[in-house]
Amino acid sequence: MFPVPAQRLSRELVIKKSRFIAWAAPVTSRDEALQLLAEARREYPDAGHHCWAYVIGNPQSATSAxxxxxxxxxxxxGKPILSVMQHKGIGNLVVVVIxxxxxxxxxxxxxVRAYAGATEKVLSELxxxxxxxxxxxxLxxxxxxxxxxRHWLHTEGGELQKVDYSESVQLTVAVPNAKLKSLEQFCLGSGIAFQLFADGLNE
Incomplete structure (x- = not known):
């Protein structure tokens, strides 16, 4: 488990008349991070710089940064922005500083101090x-x-993603890793065929 942004946030820092506008937002892919960057460039087309960093996945072992x-x-x-993000330990995060x-x-x-300061300001309130x-x-x-x-999923915090009906029932479910062993044992005891599909992050 790790912290991720619950919403977008923007904060501004002024240092020696230079404006540093920091955007922070939740993302789950590089494409989403670059979409936010493109949005910042559209909103502030006359700014001198749009510097950024992102971390996808668990900040302790990021899948992409x-x-x-x-x-x-x-x-x-970019480096001071990313350094503050890593120090905060927040995953699935992009920060753009205009x-x-x-x-x-x-x-x-x-x-360095200005970009780190702008990032610190937005992340401390995120x-x-x-x-x-x-x-x-x-399954x-x-x-x-x-x-x-379905009752097991409801009580154990699992999520039903897809149901297919044919001669039997096939359910695609997302289960917290901490409950995976419990699900295996439940399926074994109930006669449910169990197959791992993929590892991922609950979005």
Whole structure:
């Protein structure tokens, strides 16, 4: 389990007349992260820089992470944004920091502090929720066992994703990893055919 954004949030920091507008949002893929970046560029087309970083999946073992300085000196924008994100331990997160130059050069150290500060400001106020790693399974059973399985899912926090009816019933379910062994034992005792489908994250 790990924290993820519960919603989008925007905060602004002004340092020596330069404006740093930080956006934070939940994402589950690189494409979603880049969509938010494109939105920021459309909303602030005259800004000098749109720097960003994202972390997909569990922040302790991210499935994907990236950063970009967008024209700022190397290592002064994307890296401090990502560093703050990792320090906060928030997964499935993208942060875009939009900068309007105020006429006063900040220097490399000043830029690092400014981008980190803008990221810290938005993330310190970002509402969070808990994400649970889950495993998707396919279960085959007689019609008489369907309600029994549905009851198990309801009481144990599983999610029914798909139902197919033919000569028997096939349910595709997402189960918290902590409950996976319990589901296996339940299926074994009930005569339900159990098959792991894929590992994923509850979205």
């Amino acid at each position: 990236a950063m970009n300085d967008d024209g700022e000196p190397s290592g002064t924008a 900068r309007y130059f105020g006429g006063v050069k900040l220097g490399a150290g000043g830029l 509402p969070l929720k808990t994400e649970q790693p889950v495993t998707v399974c396919i 085959n059973m007689d019609f008489s066992l369907e309600q029994l399985l």
